[in-house]
Amino acid sequence: MAAKQITQQTFDDVVRENMEDFEMTAEEAVQDAVQQFESQGVNLSIIIKDSALYSNTDDGENSVHPVIDAVQKLTKSIETNGDDQVLENLKLLQKECDIDLAHRCLAGSNNGYPAVFKALSLEKDDVSYLSAGLGSFCSLTKGQPDLIDFAGKELLIDLLKKYKDNPEILELTVRAIRFNCIKHENNRQDFVELKLINLLTELMVECKTSPAIIKEVCMTLRALTQDDDVRVPFGKAHDNAKMIVTEGDALKAILDLCEEYKDNTAVLGELFLTLSCLAVRNEFCQEVMDRGGVNFIINAFQNSLSDKMVVRHALIVLKSLAGNDEVKTEVARLGGIELVVAAMAKHQTNASIAEGACRVLTAVTLRNQDNCSKVVECHGHQHIVQAMKLHPSDSNVQKQACMALRNLVSRTKDFCDVILELGTETLLNFAMNTHKEVHDEAKAALRDLGCKVTLTELWTGQKGTIQ
DSSP states (O other): OOOBOOOHHHHHHHHHHHHHHSOOOHHHHHHHHHHHHHHTTBOOTTSOOOGGGOOBOTTSOBOOOHHHHHHHHHHHHHHTTOHHHHHHHHHHHHHHHTTOHHHHHHHHTTTHHHHHHHHHTTOOOOHHHHHHHHHHHHHHHTTOTTSOOHHHHHHHHHHHHHTTTOHHHHHHHHHHHHHHHTTOHHHHHHHHHTTHHHHHHHHHHHTTTOHHHHHHHHHHHHHHTOOOOTTSSOOOHHHHHHHHHHTTOHHHHHHHHHHHTTTOHHHHHHHHHHHHHHOOSHHHHHHHHHTTHHHHHHHHHHHTTTOHHHHHHHHHHHHHHTTSHHHHHHHHHTTHHHHHHHHHHHTTTOHHHHHHHHHHHHHHHTTOHHHHHHHHHTTHHHHHHHHHHHOTTOHHHHHHHHHHHHHHHHSOGGGHHHHHTTTHHHHHHHHHHHOGGGHHHHHHHHHHTTOOOOOOOSOOSSSSOOO
16 A cells, blocks of 8 residues: 655644644654654655754744745746856755755755756856756756656757767766656656667767766666666566667677776676676677677676675676576686685675575576586585575575575486585575565475475365465
8 A cells, every 4th residue: 555645835734733732842843743644654755854944034934945945046046047146046956955855855846847947948058057957957856757857858868969078067967867767667768769878878988988977877778777667567678778789789888898997896887787787688698798798707706806896796797697598608617606606605794795696506507407516516505505594584695595506406406415414404494484585486495405395286276266
């Protein structure tokens, strides 16, 4: 059931009523209002709850929220053509919106977007003015992609084309586009129609010496490949990923940039994550391998084995690429399996690395008995079991470990005994009974290991419903 919501005005009225009728202080009134609404199941995440705002001005009038005041000042300065005031008020609005989502929502519901859009539409060539406008645009629309209209999308695309020689404006423009693509399928489709993909892939080549722009472009490309808008039944994440690769030739551009930034782990991590989002077809995985991408990833992984961020990102991209059977073989040939096991041993207390390593081992052992043997030879099964012991409350680790263990024995029953002697049956039963979302994977692992499991026939064909 969706949480109830109220407006800022409703919350303000209850606080002031508490102060006037019950003579509460501002702090007491806010605390009481929060308790009232939360007891009724109201979500207050987008409500400003600052007690300092509920004091009267000298003339007895209620004070205006600073974020609303900033919007009103910006609107007025635009109408009076005061460039200096517009610049100052854009920065003021950005400062207010940067506080939290509640401030951004209040600005958005009080005509903040039309004011910022109008300020940007004045077509000033002053870089400081554009920077302030785009900064306010980013701060306002972060987490609020519904605010932007088609004219705003066209404006951002025009800025992307016009200011290709200005890194600061480019970075802010790409960031603004990214914020408006997150969790909004219609915005993504509109930007794709406006040829955003080609523009972004061109920037990867033209701005390859700017790490800040490369990182923003990578994050924006990934935003286009997400299916995260719950309001639409089907998105075009796969189509967008395919278009990025086929029309933008992104795989070559990304792998070239990997070589360029092999010593910059922050940028390299973004490139790896982007590569993982684009490896959505067998032939794309093959192309990455043919261009030397798998070899590069393994080398980067090995050279930065102590760097948790690089290790985590390398595991993510290896898992995506290992959907291709030839990549599985190549990973094993290059020593990737031993490397993954070494990462598990070195970072055994890190749950995300344990999960990522189990994902890779699951992928490389699927339909590949030689890789199963290699995992056991380098004691990978022991580290998978150890991960289950060290992270009993992490359902993701438990789930991926169950899948990895199952793949090890599904076609190679000879490994059942060496795995079970580690106390695996008890761990799998614990995972099955503790984590509801792990039940099926744990039961499948127990079954393939030859352990006793109770299989329930959910439906026998008789009249009735599946329980």
